[in-house]
Amino acid sequence: MAFAAFSGGSEKSEYKVPRKNSTKVALALLLPGMIYLALFFITPLVSLVATSLEVPDASGEIGRYQYGFEIGNYWYVIQTYWPHIARSFVYALAATILSLLISYPLAYFIGVRARKWPLIQKLALALVIAPFFISFLLRTFAWKQLFSNESWIVTTLQSLHILAPDQYLVGTDFMVIFGLTYNFIPFMTLPLYTALERLDLRLLEAGSDLYATPAKVFRKVTLPITMPGIISGTLMTFIPIAGDYINASRDFLGSSGTQMIGNVVETNFLRINDYPSASALSVLLMAAILGLVVFYVRRSGTEDLL
Numbered sequence: 001m002a003f004a005a006f007s008g009g010s011e012k013s014e015y016k017v018p019r020k021n022s023t024k025v026a027l028a029l030l031l032p033g034m035i036y037l038a039l040f041f042i043t044p045l046v047s048l049v050a051t052s053l054e055v056p057d058a059s060g061e062i063g064r065y066q067y068g069f070e071i072g073n074y075w076y077v078i079q080t081y082w083p084h085i086a087r088s089f090v091y092a093l094a095a096t097i098l099s100l101l102i103s104y105p106l107a108y109f110i111g112v113r114a115r116k117w118p119l120i121q122k123l124a125l126a127l128v129i130a131p132f133f134i135s136f137l138l139r140t141f142a143w144k145q146l147f148s149n150e151s152w153i154v155t156t157l158q159s160l161h162i163l164a165p166d167q168y169l170v171g172t173d174f175m176v177i178f179g180l181t182y183n184f185i186p187f188m189t190l191p192l193y194t195a196l197e198r199l200d201l202r203l204l205e206a207g208s209d210l211y212a213t214p215a216k217v218f219r220k221v222t223l224p225i226t227m228p229g230i231i232s233g234t235l236m237t238f239i240p241i242a243g244d245y246i247n248a249s250r251d252f253l254g255s256s257g258t259q260m261i262g263n264v265v266e267t268n269f270l271r272i273n274d275y276p277s278a279s280a281l282s283v284l285l286m287a288a289i290l291g292l293v294v295f296y297v298r299r300s301g302t303e304d305l306l
Helices: 002-012 019-052 072-111 118-133 136-146 152-159 173-197 201-209 214-225 227-242 261-270 275-300
Strands: none
Touching (some): 072 173, 118 173, 173 227, 214 227, 227 275, 261 275
């Protein structure tokens, strides 16, 4: 009894960290991140929105603006640049779908089939990551050289009458989508590989034991389990593609007829100094992408990714 009383007393006297102290520690740990977000995310965002509402300076000098509340800037850019807005999202959707179709079999091989050969699995994964060691600009410029008007690829296609004698690839919609797909395939493959690498192969064997066809096993087992990887991969691919301006640039794979929102923003900011229009386009792009992402994630049933 004495021992029980002693042990009961020791349990009651167990030391507990005061709630106030733990709250202070948590706030202290969060403070650096909050300061970083305030300086490098919230402040630039507020500045961007404020710039998008600016009006021309009273002096009338080109490239000079003053703070105002000109909502009409948004209506102006929508009216003027709606082809570029539509083209950006069409390109992004096409390149994302192509990336998914290419990346899923590749990720399935690396994450599932190659488990029996660890060396091959590591080599294949390294090859997926390898493009990151080369500059994005250099990779895109290399494709421009390979598909230039005088390249052996184009001349061969012309000699086979696949292309007309006066028809070329650089500067076309096909070439821009090709460049976007190539450059962003790793962003799709890596999340898919992460999801497939965790796939329990016993589930696939159970499906086969229940006389399900391979297609049905994939549709009923593999696809639902790897859906978070698909959602992550498509988001990581679609979002940067929609704002890309390298591939569609006339200096690389595009032409004046393939310009995207990023090209218009770059031109307005750096060449003609139309800062309100460029800022309004940037805000519209962010708002449109945010709305599409929320809708897409909710429709796919993976709200935990938000």
